[in-house]
Amino acid sequence: MKISQLPDIPREWEIKQVRHIFNIHNGSTPKSGNPDFWNGDIDWITPDDLGSNAGKSITSSRRKITELGYKSCGVSLVPSGSIALSTRAPIGYVALTKMAACVNQGCRILVPKEGFPEYWYYSFISAKSLLVSLGQGTTFMELPRQSLASVALPVPPLDEQKTIAHFLDHKTAQIDALIAKKQSLLDKLAEQRGASINQAVTKGLNDEVPMKESDIAWLGEIPRHWETKRLRFLMTMSGGLTPRTSEPRYWGGDIPWVSPKDMKSERLSSSIDMLTEDALSETTLRLYPPGKVLIVVRGMILAHTFPVAVNEVPVTVNQDMKVLETTMNPEYLAVLLRGIQSLVLSIVEESAHGTKVLRTDLLKNIVLPVPPRVEQDEIVSEVARISSQIDKMVSTVGYGRNHQASGIPLCPDHQRCHRQNRRAGLLHTHYH
Secondary structure (H helix, E strand, O other): OEOOOOOOOOOOOEEEEHHHHEEEEEOOOOOOOOHHHEEEEEEEEOHHHHOOOOOOEEOOOOEEEOHHHHHHHOOOOEOOOOEEEEOEOOOOOEEEEOOOEEEOOOEEEEEEOOOOHHHHHHHHHHOHHHHHHOOEOOOOOEOOHHHHHHEEEEEOOHHHHHHHHHHHHHHHHHHHHHHHHHHHHHHHHHHHHHHHHHHHHHHOOOOOOOEEEOOOOOOOEEEOOOEEEEHHHOEEEEEOOOOOOOOHHHEEEEEEEEOHHHOOOOEEOOOOEEEOHHHHHHOOOOOEOOOOEEEEOEOHHHHOOOOEEEEOOOEEEOOOEEEEEEOOOHHHHHHHHHHOHHHHHOOEEEOOOOOEEEOHHHHHOOEEEEOOHHHHHHHHHHHHHHHHHHHHHHHHHOOOOOHHHHOOOOOOOHHHHHHHHHHHOOOOOOOO
16 A cells, blocks of 8 residues: 555544545547547546646536547546546646546546545645656656555545535635735736737837838738748758667666756756667767757647747757757747747647647748847847846745745644644645
């Protein structure tokens, strides 16, 4: 039993494995090429429905399948009050279903045999770090069914389950209200940053220069001395691959192998996974020198963000990435692509397996403004100054779900309560 996260519990509580608390149902996907399987009225939950902003409950899935689609792929339609859990990267997103539903292969759905469903929701929230640690895989992480089934959860009496769940509903509502206020300010700062950068990369830094119509609807007027060109004429695009994961000689070296999970910064000097010289010499992987523009072309992050970075060291990339080699200032091209994120995201599509895919043929045909090289350099410097200024303001806002930040008063016997709740393996709560 995976009980390391539960060193002690109140005497009247039990510890049970997930397999004894729930019926676990796997997911699957109907054939994407059969239109008779899609756009029906059966809710079909994917990890995309369970993202970090999904909330506690899910009332409808983004994609739905027909009765024929349901019967074709062997999934189970389970009742409202079940727990939908993402078990393929990202692992550990959870929601309580408020409708009958089935899931795709990136999720499992758990039907409680006992207990209060809202309590089980919070139990899985509390166990997320454990679930992530049990993930296996190289190209993507997946939580095996057997590992999930073996996870142990604390099981208080039913009346305590309800009390804990209702208390957490109340406290998380308080914290979420505070976070919403902070998020509103952060959103305004992000909007200000985006508008300033967009202005710089599409209109330049001198408000007094003569302008001309670009004849591009989204672009409008640009400085008269600027050009416009399709992206395909400004760069060459190439990609990467994944070396055999079964070949240990290829992994654990000192060559960065960039994948979407590394694209959390605008400048890259390392990666989570590293390759050896053998991987480079025995595959068709390319080693790209510093100063290239790296973009994500496949992955769930494209549902809301278009990651763009410039590498500071030689790197290779996986098949979900593209590398742009340009005669422009690469920093300018990167800033420009970030500045048109909403336009790029509008050409993102969904693959048969539910992940997001950027249409690179359409991306290459986007027309971009091209200032002289000296202005490209000036714009890069100004954008860096704007970003630094905004980042300083963001850092003063702060962001956290702790007691001090939330303003929620501690209970009188804070330390005793903290110990008790740690033993319970639950969120630190106080319901005196």
